[in-house]
Amino acid sequence: MMHNEQLIELKKILENQRTKTFVLPPRFSFKEHDVYDFNRLLGFFDWDIHDTPVTIDLTQCHTANYQALSLLTIYAWRLKAQGCKVTFLENEKTTGASSMWRSMGARGAFSVLFNKGQQFKGHMFKPLFAVREINDFKTVIESAKTYTKGFNVEYEGTLRYVLSELLYNTMEHGPCYMRNGFMQIPSLVQFTWYQQRNEIQFIIADLGVGIKKHIEQAFPGQESDEEAIMLALRSKVSGTFGKNDPYRNKNNAGMGLYISSNIIRRLNADMHIISNNGLVHISPRDMTQRKLTNPWPGTLVLVSLRLEKNPSFLLHKIMQEFRDAADKEQKQGDTREEEARSLFGINNFFGNYAEDKEAAIKFRDKRIFPALDEGKTIVIDFDGVKSSPHSFLSALLASPIKGLGMNAFKRIKFVNATPEIRGTIDFILDDNT
Ligand SMILES: Nc1ncnc2c1ncn2[C@@H]1O[C@H](COP(=O)(O)OP(=O)(O)OP(=O)(O)O)[C@@H](O)[C@H]1O
Ligand SMILES: [Mg+2]
Numbered sequence: 001m002m003h004n005e006q007l008i009e010l011k012k013i014l015e016n017q018r019t020k021t022f023v024l025p026p027r028f029s030f031k032e033h034d035v036y037d038f039n040r041l042l043g044f045f046d047w048d049i050h051d052t053p054v055t056i057d058l059t060q061c062h063t064a065n066y067q068a069l070s071l072l073t074i075y076a077w078r079l080k081a082q083g084c085k086v087t088f089l090e091n092e093k094t095t096g097a098s099s100m101w102r103s104m105g106a107r108g109a110f111s112v113l114f115n116k117g118q119q120f121k122g123h124m125f126k127p128l129f130a131v132r133e134i135n136d137f138k139t140v141i142e143s144a145k146t147y148t149k150g151f152n153v154e155y156e157g158t159l160r161y162v163l164s165e166l167l168y169n170t171m172e173h174g175p176c177y178m179r180n181g182f183m184q185i186p187s188l189v190q191f192t193w194y195q196q197r198n199e200i201q202f203i204i205a206d207l208g209v210g211i212k213k214h215i216e217q218a219f220p221g222q223e224s225d226e227e228a229i230m231l232a233l234r235s236k237v238s239g240t241f242g243k244n245d246p247y248r249n250k251n252n253a254g255m256g257l258y259i260s261s262n263i264i265r266r267l268n269a270d271m272h273i274i275s276n277n278g279l280v281h282i283s284p285r286d287m288t289q290r291k292l293t294n295p296w297p298g299t300l301v302l303v304s305l306r307l308e309k310n311p312s313f314l315l316h317k318i319m320q321e322f323r324d325a326a327d328k329e330q331k332q333g334d335t336r337e338e339e340a341r342s343l344f345g346i347n348n349f350f351g352n353y354a355e356d357k358e359a360a361i362k363f364r365d366k367r368i369f370p371a372l373d374e375g376k377t378i379v380i381d382f383d384g385v386k387s388s389p390h391s392f393l394s395a396l397l398a399s400p401i402k403g404l405g406m407n408a409f410k411r412i413k414f415v416n417a418t419p420e421i422r423g424t425i426d427f428i429l430d431d432n433t
Contacts, residue, residue, distance in 0.1 A: 019053040022046070024072075024097055029065035030302065036272065038279060041068055042294035045075055051083035058090050061097035067203035067302060069100055070128055070190035073109045074205055077185045080110065081178040104128040104190065113186070125193065130186035131204075132175075137167050140189050147193065148200075155307055157315045158263060159200065165256035166204045166301050172252070173239060174208030174299050198307045207298035211275040215239040221343045221379040221415050225278025226289040233257050233273075233280070233287075235326035255326070261287075262322045266313065269305040342371040347384035354388040360396040368400050372411065383416040390424050397425070401432040408433055 022044070030036055056072060076086045088107075090098035101107065105122030112118050112130050119139060120128040127147075129140050144163055148156040170187040177184050191202035208214075212228035218241040222228040231237055238254030257273075261282045264271045270283040276295045281288050346354050349363060371378050382388070401408040414425055 015053050019055055020046075020049060021055045021057060023057040024061040024064075026061055027063045028061050028097060029063065029068050030272075031065070036281075038272070038274060039292055039294050042274075042292065042296055045071075045294075047078065047297055049079060049082065049084055053085045053087070054079055055087045055089055058088060058097040058101055062095065064097040064100055066100060066104065066126060066192045067190050067201055069097060070104060070106070070188060070203060071205060071300075072101075073106050073128070074185065074188045074207060076109055077113050078178075078207055080113065081183050081185060086110075100126070127189075127191060129189040131167060131170060131189055132184055132186045133171070136186070137164075137171065140167060144191065147191070151307060152311055154311050154313060154315050155305075158267070159305070161315065161319075162260045162263060162303060163202065163204075165260045166303075169256055170204055170206045170208070170299065173214045174206035174210075176207040176298065199304055200307065201302070201304040203300065203302045205296070205298065205300040210297070211239075211273075211299055212278070221341075221381045221413075223379075223413055223415055224291065225276045226280055226291060227278075229273050229275055229278050229280040230287075230289060233261050233282075235329065255323075258326060259319060259322050263315075263318065264303065264305075266318055267305060267311075268308065269303065272302045273299070274301075275299040340375065341377045341379055342367075343379045343381060344368070345381045345383065346388070347382070350385075350388075350392075352384060352386045354382075354385050355392050357391050357395045360392050364396050364400065368396070372400060372404070377411050377413065379413045379415060381415050382418070382421055385421065386418070388421050388424070390427070393421070393424050394428055397428055398432050401429060406433055 024044070028041070028044075030038060030041055032040060056076070072088075076088075079086050088101065090101060093099060103123040103126045105120035105128060108118075108120055112120055116132060117135065119130065119136070122128050125147075127143050129136060129143070131137060131140065141160060141164060144159060145156070148159055151159075167189070174187060175184065176187075185207050187204065187206035187208075189202065189204050191200065193200050210225065211232050212222050212225045215228050215232055215237070216222055217239050219231060219237070219239075222231065232239075234254075235258040236254045237258075238252045240252045241254070261271060263269075264282050265284050265287075268284065270281065273280045273282070274292065274296045276297065277292050279290045279292050281290075344367065350356060350359060354360075368378060397412070400412065404411055408429065414422065417425060
């Protein structure tokens with residue numbers, strides 16, 4: 001017979017053996033030598049761990065960035081929801097990740113998770129927030145207000161504006177529920193004022209559906225996460241348009257990201273938007289997009305704004321300019337690509353196994369050729385299609401591709417194809433262009 005104590009001891013040993021340990025690297029930040037490198041940072045997170053004890057070791061990390069570090073809280077929440085027991089290892093040093101972790105009040109992460117209405121009790125100048133509902137929204141805005149008291153009023157208004165748009169977005173489009181809806185994982189906000197550089201940085205992160213999936217409710221068949229983010233940045237584009245009851249009030253105008261990103265471009269600022277594998281960077285110089293190998297399973301926005309002593313802008317003026325520009329753009333005949341696109345869901349027409357060649361030919365003549373003749377770009381969606389032989393795809397696509405020549409690459413887009421189907425399509429493209 002084993003003693004109770006022995007049993008407990010044994011349980012501990014077994015648990016230690018199962019424990020997964022993640023050691024935070026010596027540097028944990030978005031930048032490496034002053035260049036943004038999100039892939040490296042996002043590679044730290046392993047999202048597929050369930051029902052396992054996890055230790056996150058902060059002790060080896062001597063240089064971190066508050067916004068990057070704050071992501072560990074939302075990560076820990078997600079692991080918790082996946083049945084993991086999460087422990088953080090800290091050291092007693094007064095610099096480095098452990099001490100930063102304490103200043104943000106991040107030790108209270110699980111207590112915040114399980115108590116609606118509770119917030120992190122961190123240092124006033126390193127505020128970290130959980131955002132679940134409108135009261136949290138107000139708390140964040142209030143805190144930002146005290147923070148920006150010393151700033152020029154135009155900056156005060158600007159920060160408040162951009163912050164509220166992003167907060168609304170995360171609450172409206174990015175909430176995350178797990179365990180059959182019984183557990184909400186809050187969105188996360190952290191901001192820091194880097195006094196020496198006179199720069200404000202803030203991050204808003206959620207584990208919601210992500211921009212692509214959300215915007216596809218209204219604009220189906222986006223090619224990639226980065227394309228979807230670019231679309232979300234345009235004026236009067238909203239993922240809510242499709243599902244809104246036309247008889248009810250429209251609650252979204254699709255203007256939030258458009259105006260915020262234009263403010264960023266006008267000021268000495270930049271904004272990174274990451275959603276799943278897509279990254280879009282907005283700066284005064286340009287707007288660039290990239291694909292990331294390591295995803296953020298939701299949406300993450302990082303903003304940095306360098307403050308000038310005597311800013312020469314007036315917020316209400318520049319906002320009016322952006323609104324006017326958006327209206328003008330729409331009045332000028334509105335050549336929005338989305339409206340000149342036709343989406344064909346192969347699964348809807350042909351089922352999981354798209355192999356009826358006769359049907360493909362009919363479909364081509366009745367649907368594909370006419371759409372192309374009207375000058376439309378067509379999007380062919382293979383979502384849900386398990387297999388499709390060369391003969392089917394060739395009957396469907398070879399002549400349209402031949403007719404278009406190299407333009408085929410621009411005018412016909414393929415989304416959600418399995419690697420086999422994609423391979424066959426590439427072969428047909430090669431053969432006919
Ligand atoms: N955190 C997020 N999670 C998922 N999708 C998002 C998120 N933020 C933005 N989006 C997508 O981007 C779209 C555009 O956002 P934007 O703020 O420009 O417009 P909106 O929120 O729909 O309308 P408005 O801001 O004018 O109320 C959203 O409709 C949504 O589809
Ligand atoms: Mg919005």
